[in-house]
Amino acid sequence: MTGQIIDEPNPPALPSQLDDSILNLAAKVEKAKLGDDDMKSLKEFRRAACYIAAAMIFLKHNTLLEEPLVLEHVKPRLLGHWGTCPGIILVWSHLNLLIRNHGTDMMFVIGPGHGAPAALATLWLEGSLEKFYPDEYPQTKQGLHNVISRFSVSGGFPSHINAETPGAIHEGGELGYALAVSFGAVMDNPNLIVPCIVGDGEAESGPTATAWHAIKYLDPKESGAVLPILHLNGFKISERTIFGCMDDKELITLFTGYGYQVRIVDEMSDIDRNLAGAMEWALQEIRHIQGAARKDKPIAKPRWPMIILKTPKGWTGPKEVDGEIIEGSFRSHQIPIKAANKNPEHLKMLGDWLSSYNVNKLLPNGKPVRDILAIIPKDDSKKLGQIKASYDCYNPLNLPDWRPFTVESGAHASAMKVLGEYLAEIARQNPNDFRMFCPDELESNKLDAILKHTGRNFQWDPHSRARGGRVIEMLSEHTMQGFLQGYTLTGRTGLFPSYESFLGIVHTMMVQYSKFVKIAREVPWRKEMSSINYVETSTWARQEHNGFSHQNPSFIGAVLNLKPSAARVYLPPDANCMVETMNHVLRSKGYVNLVVGSKQETAVWLSKEDAAEHCKKGASVWKFASCEGEPDVILVGIGVEVTFEVVKAAELLKELAPELKVRVVNVTDLMVLNEQDLHPHSLTKEAFKELFTEDKPVIFNYHGYPTELRGLLFGRPGVHRMKVSGYMEEGSTTTPFDMMAVNRVSRFDVASQAIEWGDVEGKEKLIADIDNNLKATKEFIEKEGRDPDDIYDMPKF
């Protein structure tokens, strides 16, 4: 069973040890019957698109090859990725045919987003570039010239698919997320089918490897379908791919195990009938599964279709350059002919290659001939580049008033429990436009009130009767983020609650997403969309069952690095501010909203009226905790637990040093601190001065890493009087108070700093007293192992 031992030390290709019967798991594709016209149209559409895509990478002048090619016609910098383009064009041509024949609503998600030339070439051919860029890229000779000559040049389309690309909802950079995004897009979009091309490079990434399981969270009654197309061209940038080295038996077994029905399309000699047959089959299977569910006779564990498409990398490109194989090798990944702008021999190869597409017949005078267009859907709104779901479909939430959900000030409440009730009402009022995506932490985060109204949407559990649930919990932050992105970009609103420490897992995904959105907001034809919303709890400051490994507030920093037009970070200090803030963020558009709060019962400082005012300002003096008049020292809390310590420090100081006038400030909107003009929320110089004076010591007690707050405050007046403390990578499974103490943000640390920096008599004695107090408290807690809530009612020493 292990396999045979090979006699030669370095044997050639050998079969794997799976029995051939495994091939029966996947039936052979029944070829489609295609008329001659369609066959011709498919081929000519592809030839034209491949020509345009190739020309985009190489040509600056003479873009229609109207005269013999000379070196000066070639771009001085050759930038772009050819290898993946022909495969994308092949799929696109067949999707067109499918849409034309069946009137299906489809949106195409392209994992190998560096195949932008393929997308742009087809978009020009189908007229979608003209629709959105009538001046720059009309379906005319000049428009085509612009498509080709301006590609990968300052001011033109970049080399990766981005928000400027019609029909796209996915940034074509960091690989691995296309599949999860596709599933998010079809959720609550029952008529939408998203064919998603996954490259065999991308398929090696972890996020893709687990996103195949996404079918297990897709309810065919309420949602549309994804048709995954695993595109194997066998090579990454410079190495074979894992999937390219798997034989059919291995591929079929793996994806059957994931839960799919697999069809392999690899017959290059009859690729059109082969692929069209697979696509027709897939569409029928999707309709079969959906039909059953929509008749309330759902199929258990439905086996959704997927296609594995094998084509040579850089198909139809140059076969060989300088004695090295190009087509069907990693050498076609980017520029298949490297010196075409310098070396006359290379130039000739380029000319021969480009001429092979016979462009003067297909695009006479820069106009596509009718044959090419025959496969394209007639109805513009069905074209892949113009489907509304990709750019104009925002459906704002119906948001209930937040005030009835608040609690009395002076009480103790879990901000997450209070928020949970509000979210439950939102889910009730928005049955098809609101979802929560969470990595198995909803209950642990005390947000489970929503489960009173709705279930967890997990289709694979034979014991579960949950259908149509608004909550998805899969232990994959990447998949949750992907679902959230796809859901948001198609006009709905989602929320991603997470343990604070693990949201950083999707740091770079969030950055990619926000790059897409930054450009989307600059593109006039893209309509508005909701923000992408995160709530972090189970923070380092209240650890419960977990310790050092669960302490990482770095996602704040990730958001801070975004453009100020998108970056929003809130640390509401209590339950009332939390629910007000969530109302605000779920109403907002186009931002990245990060809200950090506590799941434990904590003090409710502000009434709903005060909470509304405080949140509106972003920061204010808490008079109830401050001395009257001009302050000698300002204590600032940013975050729930560290603010509590600040209030306690103020109390302590009133006892120990009553002559010291202490002011307590809370900041709930972090961005107000950023230097004036750097962020739309930045406090003006005057407002900053009003809160923090110009010259008095300011002690910041901050929930996140101190360096990032220091960076925000950098340009503010008199930074040398400011002292910033925060989480400093200290802690274990320990008491809440100990977490404050080891990170030097406890009431005693704050009070001690106030004394040290303030103008007080007898500093040394006071500091020694405080220090003794700290030690006694630590000992007491270590000995007693007090319940966490006792932090609110600790004895004095």
Added chain:
Amino acid sequence: MTGQIIDEPNPPALPSQLDDSILNLAAKVEKAKLGDDDMKSLKEFRRAACYIAAAMIFLKHNTLLEEPLVLEHVKPRLLGHWGTCPGIILVWSHLNLLIRNHGTDMMFVIGPGHGAPAALATLWLEGSLEKFYPDEYPQTKQGLHNVISRFSVSGGFPSHINAETPGAIHEGGELGYALAVSFGAVMDNPNLIVPCIVGDGEAESGPTATAWHAIKYLDPKESGAVLPILHLNGFKISERTIFGCMDDKELITLFTGYGYQVRIVDEMSDIDRNLAGAMEWALQEIRHIQGAARKDKPIAKPRWPMIILKTPKGWTGPKEVDGEIIEGSFRSHQIPIKAANKNPEHLKMLGDWLSSYNVNKLLPNGKPVRDILAIIPKDDSKKLGQIKASYDCYNPLNLPDWRPFTVESGAHASAMKVLGEYLAEIARQNPNDFRMFCPDELESNKLDAILKHTGRNFQWDPHSRARGGRVIEMLSEHTMQGFLQGYTLTGRTGLFPSYESFLGIVHTMMVQYSKFVKIAREVPWRKEMSSINYVETSTWARQEHNGFSHQNPSFIGAVLNLKPSAARVYLPPDANCMVETMNHVLRSKGYVNLVVGSKQETAVWLSKEDAAEHCKKGASVWKFASCEGEPDVILVGIGVEVTFEVVKAAELLKELAPELKVRVVNVTDLMVLNEQDLHPHSLTKEAFKELFTEDKPVIFNYHGYPTELRGLLFGRPGVHRMKVSGYMEEGSTTTPFDMMAVNRVSRFDVASQAIEWGDVEGKEKLIADIDNNLKATKEFIEKEGRDPDDIYDMPKF
């Protein structure tokens, strides 16, 4: 083929649509013949360990149940995770038996690291806690009392496996990485077998989903083996798992597709013979595969063994509490009896449960009876808690002199090409202790010189003859990071080269790793280890084929947030500084080293002697670019391209404003800037003043995000005279100069700021001149589309 349509709307469990013949892919486990003594020992070892683990979560006093349990005996805060413990203990008992019987070198990697009670209980039983903690945790009654009473309490073991846990090389917090780490650990360790338990929660994560492919990169000749044990208990924190809802056919198909031979162990009524049989089989299969390869008759695509183990969550724990099922449900995840410290009924249940293990017979007077110990290996060095590979095995690299690899100053050179030659020599001189792990970017990053000496180690490519290669390229940053972690923690040295923008994918993994290392350095019995080393190139500043999506220098910030004892960030300004820096980092121990450089040909500013001195200082005045005497303004470059712009700005200023005395400083070691005493590399106040004066304007041109540099500089004297520019999320596929210009770090921007902030006459006119210059340059470049290297030789306007 889609499956049957169900008649009831919400049907009960149904078979999936795979044919039963699929079960033949995995043979039934042949049960082991176990003697009565071993059967008894296995069971009693487990009973004792389960008792200790459960008691750790609950008991503070009366830890051996010597008197009737009362509320005061129970801990006031119940912290810990019970659910996964019995399964871990079951596996541990059988690994002991296997090691005892075969003398195998094994190291256990536990994915569900919150099962710390299971690990600590077994480590105490096998005497490994006593070895490393003879005072606290000896194999005595007091020692056992300490193990139990101090768990999850300030100062005791935390609730997750960490570096304090003997035998562990993996932080038990963020899930998903255990499998990749295990593979890294066995690489170049031919005699080591790492059984790796993967929980069914963790298995949903992307990093785990792709790490199953790791066998495809494991050469059985030079490396050891991993035995993955997928532990299915069916539940996450509060929801069913995907894998728990897959039937045997789906499980077998999926993992057969990944390339494994699968055995399912689930016969609870005869679990010992079942599991022992599977383990014996796995060991034989491993030896078979290794034997063939080591006789130079390797098996093509060898199908390594894996075990799927199904046990009820919280097995042997309480069956039901308050009418709710506990054993076999998510309710056993953490505290199965929630109010045992308050509610007398719960207390009674706890007493009944704990008594069921019959601890007074198994651990009379706190000593394990002989039966329990019979399965434990006699040789201490073979025990899972004492294997040297887990804590004492550092083999420093044999590092060749870096100087012969430098180039002449004044030349242009690609820092990566120069570095590549040096790395090739390191690989040659360290054939079994050095590896490079790279997500398919080695050639693109111009580091391919190493391929002259060695190959890519990819076992699955039937066309490849590569065996024993030092380079692994899989398009999964997570897997590369996992390999690197395992390889480093077992005493060897690795390097992770990456596109700058995508290293952030492993941000939180790196943080988890550095948490492990932070504690490891505080634990006296853990010996030294090499640093974990990253080199970032293909940075935002020289984009080539890629655009906005490939611009993300945030990994610098991730390293900055680590403890100063570990955080090291270098931005060597040229090829010579790069190779010196790499020599330094590969020699260092216990740090997280991030080195950022360029792959393009850039100016070589410093001779090897000057490079050595500059790197030693971390920052210095570049006299060749500065005016003599005391400066009026200081221009600081940090990073390759932005430093080049600073030098050019100084040239420009000499022409435009010759009366302005300009000083040029380069910072190569970022941490020198951090406020005095905050970092071991921080410049003293005096040294800082010597470079930057106390009061003159300082213009920082920084490669990373400006906010993080502002945060570092916060406590330095006179920050208001400092101006920080850096990457501000602007760019596309465009020219290198345009990237500088849109992010406001071009020579013109720097010069303009110097004029604005400096004491110069005719500011307005000068700034207007510079602005015109900038515009003319932009237009020229847009028109000409100049080759990137032309940035060094741009015309003047």
